[in-house]
Amino acid sequence: KSKSQTMRVRWNHFKLLLFWLTVLAVLAFEAEARKRVRIGLHKNPEPIEENIKNELKTLSIKHNLNVDDTKAKTKTDTKVPGSKVATLENLYNTEYYTTLGFGNPPQDLKVLIDTGSANLWVLSSKCPDSVAPCANRIKYNSSASTTYRAINTAFNIAYGSNSEEGPIALSGFQSQDTVNFAGYSIKNQIFAEITNAPETAFLKSQLDGILGLGFASIAINSITPPFYNLMAQGLVNRSVFSIYLNRNGTNAINGGELILGGSDSGLYSGCLTYVPVSSAGYWQFTMTSANLNGFQFCENCEAILDVGTSLIVVPEQVLDTINQILGVLNPTASNGVFLVDCSSIGDLPDIVFTVARRKFPLKSSDYVLRYGNTCVSGFTSMNGNSLLILGEIFLGAYYTTYDIVYKLIGLAPAIH
Incomplete structure (x- = not known):
């Protein structure tokens, strides 16, 4: 009996242990989930025929390559990853963007997510409408933010191209402000305000900037990228982000998800x-x-x-x-x-x-x-x-x- 009672006690202890392990696991998962945030991605369509050269020039920025306009190239698009144009009756290209809030009160700007670069930049209110890419755009206005701090260091991104148009470039200056990223407030984030861009840049796009998700080692001017600041400020527990591009969405708000601090099985x-x-x-x-x-x-x-x-x-x-x-x-x-x-x-x-x-x-x-x-x-x-x-x-x-x-x-x- 003594041995039997001992076995029952051990079994009860084991069941209790399993119960508490389950409770702790659930609590840990919930705590982790609170640190793991989803961002909906949007898809922006633009005509394929008119933008082949522009996309290749964008690639040349990131990978320091030349674009040869005499050799046939292919402009491609993903297969309906969350667009109003579900039937693909027209010729479309894709861009995936999310909305970031800049300053206090937040100014919402659409930024392209890009794992092939590491800088955050947006169009500046100091970019006049006479500069075609800045005309009729939502632009960051530093004077409307109470958390803005001027830096004014020059910022330049060179586009390598051997086309007839020659090299093209974006230029502006660095600023610092609070950036709202999926509900997280990243304090003292340095980014670039673009004040000058070539006439042909972004003409068919609805984007107001680019969010680079590459490693800090390729960031221009050694600026700390936003995801690094998310980690440094303790806003995410894990150094992981994940990307899901929706291929079967039927409207522009269904483009996929960017998940910060983890993944979704x-x-x-x-x-x-x-x-x-x-x-x-x-x-x-x-x-x-x-x-x-x-x-x-x-x-x-x-x-x-x-x-x-x-x-x-x-x-x-x-x-x-x-x-x-x-x-x-x-x-x-x-x-x-x-x-x-x-x-x-x-x-x-x-x-x-x-x-x-x-x-x-x-x-x-x-x-x-x-x-x-x-x-x-x-x-x-x-x-x-x-x-x-x-x-x-x-x-x-x-x-x-x-x-x-x-x-x-x-x-x-x-x-x-």
Whole structure:
């Protein structure tokens, strides 16, 4: 009996222990959830034909590459990731943006989220309407904020281009203010106010600025990026943010989610595959291989996740072979749009990326974009680029997490 009583006591203690472990786990989860905030992303459509060159120039800023206007390039879009244009009857490009509040009282500005850069900048009220990109825009007005502090250090971003227009640049100055980010108030955030921009910049965009989510090492003027300040000010417990791009949304407020301080397992299937960052600047990693119908064009090559572009950018020597495999209808197109026979999409092969021994395939319906009766290939190249740049075509299919401290990238199939 004594032994039996002892066993019952131990069993009761064990059940009590399990109960309290469960309670503590729930409390810990709730505490963590309070530190993990979702931001809804919005999708902004703009005409594909008019903006191929502009997108390539934007890429050239971040990756210090040249744009060759004489070689055909491809402008791409993700597959309906949260847009009013659900049927894709027109030709659309995508941008994913969120709203930040600047100053006190907060001034709401739409900023493009970009994992391929690390600075926060917005258009300034000091940029006159005579500068085309600043005309009829919402702009940050420092005089309307009680928490503004002047810095006035010059800020410049150079755009490398060998086009007829030559180099283009954004310029302005640095300021400091409180920035509202998903309900968090980041105090003393330094950002840039843009006062001058080329005539052709942002003409088809609704954005008021860019939020860089890259590593601090690539920040211009060594400015601390907002997510770093979120961590430093104790607003998030974990050094992780994650991105989910909604491919099946039907309106502009349903573009996806940027989650600060963690991830959401309800938005992806299976387990995350982790790969270390190979060069902490961009979110760059070593890809094991990439294969399209037996054509292997990557063997332990370097790749970058870039939510700031809708393209998949491959090395120049690779693009011609990809176009042959896809049977593009206009391989010598000068307008940068490679067309695919819409009736053949179902017959095109998967492209398979291998990362950390796990395969990440894209179906032809992922990498060929359909705009009404027009079907466009989702691959391009740029002069001097030897990297794979995986834009929104890839990121629309795969949920991604980004750990700044441990320098890890996580990938898993997104649930749509």
